[in-house]
Amino acid sequence: MNLSELSIVIVTYKSEDKIFSCLNSIPSEISTYVIENSNNLEFKNNLEKKYSNVRCTLAGENLGYAAGNNKGLRQVKTKYALILNPDTIVQKEAIENFFDLILNLKNFWLIGPGNNQSKKFTNEKKNYIEVENLKGFAIFINMEKFDKIFFDENFFLYFEEIDFCKMVKKKGGSIYIAKSIVIYHEGGSSVTKKNKLELEKNRNWHWMWSTFFFHKKYKGFLLAFMIILPKLIGASFKTIYYNLISDVEKKEIYSCRLSGIINSLTGKKSWYRPSLD
Numbered sequence: 244m245n246l247s248e249l250s251i252v253i254v255t256y257k258s259e260d261k262i263f264s265c266l267n268s269i270p271s272e273i274s275t276y277v278i279e280n281s282n283n284l285e286f287k288n289n290l291e292k293k294y295s296n297v298r299c300t301l302a303g304e305n306l307g308y309a310a311g312n313n314k315g316l317r318q319v320k321t322k323y324a325l326i327l328n329p330d331t332i333v334q335k336e337a338i339e340n341f342f343d344l345i346l347n348l349k350n351f352w353l354i355g356p357g358n359n360q361s362k363k364f365t366n367e368k369k370n371y372i373e374v375e376n377l378k379g380f381a382i383f384i385n386m387e388k389f390d391k392i393f394f395d396e397n398f399f400l401y402f403e404e405i406d407f408c409k410m411v412k413k414k415g416g417s418i419y420i421a422k423s424i425v426i427y428h429e430g431g432s433s434v435t436k437k438n439k440l441e442l443e444k445n446r447n448w449h450w451m452w453s454t455f456f457f458h459k460k461y462k463g464f465l466l467a468f469m470i471i472l473p474k475l476i477g478a479s480f481k482t483i484y485y486n487l488i489s490d491v492e493k494k495e496i497y498s499c500r501l502s503g504i505i506n507s508l509t510g511k512k513s514w515y516r517p518s519l520d
Contacts, residue, residue: 244342246272248322252315256280256305258329261429262290268333271296276315280305305516307399308379316393319386327426328380334358334425341383344371344421352416353408354383356426371421375412379404381426388416399513400449402457409461440492444499445517451478451503452513459507468508475504 251273255262262277269275277299279286287299300318302311312326323345327333337356345351348371355377357370382404384393388411394403395410408418451474458467478500485494503515 244339246270246338249273249325249338249341250319250321250323251275251325251327252278252312252319253327253329254278254280254306254308254311254315255286255329257283259286261330263293265327265329265331265333266290266294266297268331269296270338273338274298274319274321276300276318278302278306278311278315280307280311307396307513309394309398309403310396312403313393313396316384316386317391322386324384324386326379326382326384328428330429331380332427334427337424337426340421340423344419344423348417348419350385350417351419352385352388352411353377353418354424355418355420356381356424357420357422358425358427370423371419374418374420376405376408377418377420378428380428380430383424397456397513398453399515400445401453403453406457406460440495441517443496445515447496448499448503448515449513451500452507452515455504455507456513471504471508474500475508478504 251269253262253265253275255277256279266275271294273296275294275297277290277297279299280302282301282303284301287301290297290299298318300314302314306314316324316326323341325341341354344354348354354371355374357372393407395406398406411418451471454474455467455471458470462470478497481497482494482501485491485497499515506512506514
C-alpha cells in the first residue's frame, strides 16, 4: 500500500460542524484538497494550521458539487483520487482495503464503498461487484482513465454522480462497489443546522431543475417533459393551495419546486443559491 498514490478531494460549504471529524479519519500521509465554496479565510487558515496534509482552496462563490469537485480533481497529481462529502467518516481499514482490491482490478474507473448495500451482494461470493452507478458521498477515481473531464458542471446539486457514472459506462469503463471498503455517511448534514427553510428551498429547487435537465440530456425534451409534468402540476397546485391557507413556509418551498421546473424547461442555467448566514 502506497498512500502517496492517493489524494482526497472534499467540497465544503459552511461545513464547519462536520469537516473536522471527516479529516480526523483520513491518514495524515494522504494529500487532501478541500474546496470551500465561499470566501471564508478563517476556515481555510484553521484547516491548514491543524492538518499539514490539507490544502484548502477558497472558491469565492458557491460552485456546487460538480464544479467544486472538478476544481479539486484538477489539482490532483496522484494515480488515484477519492472524493468525499464532509459528513463522512473513513473507516480505519477502508484505504488499505481499496489498495488490496485494485491489485485485482487494475483497469477500474470508479469504486465506491459497499456498506449499506448488502442486498447487492446476496448471491455474490466475491468482495466486489460491478454496478451501473455509485452514491456520490464517496467515490474512488482512477485518474489515469480521465482527461481532466469529470463532472458535468451544468448540475449544481443532484444527479451529478449518476450523470458521471453514465459517462463512464458510455466510454466502456468499469464501476464497482466493495464490501470491504466502509465509509460512513451521515447524510444531509454537510451544512450546519441553521437555516432549515433555506436549505429545504434549495433542495427542492435543484431537485426539480436537475430532474428535468438529466432526463432531457439522455431522453430528449419530449420524454423529459412527460416525466416532469406530474411534478409541474403538483407544484403549481400546492403553491396556490398553501398561499390560500397562508402557510408561508410550504408556499415558499413549493414555489421553489415550481421555479426549478420552469427554469429547467426554459433552458435557463441552474442559478438558484441558498441564503445562509
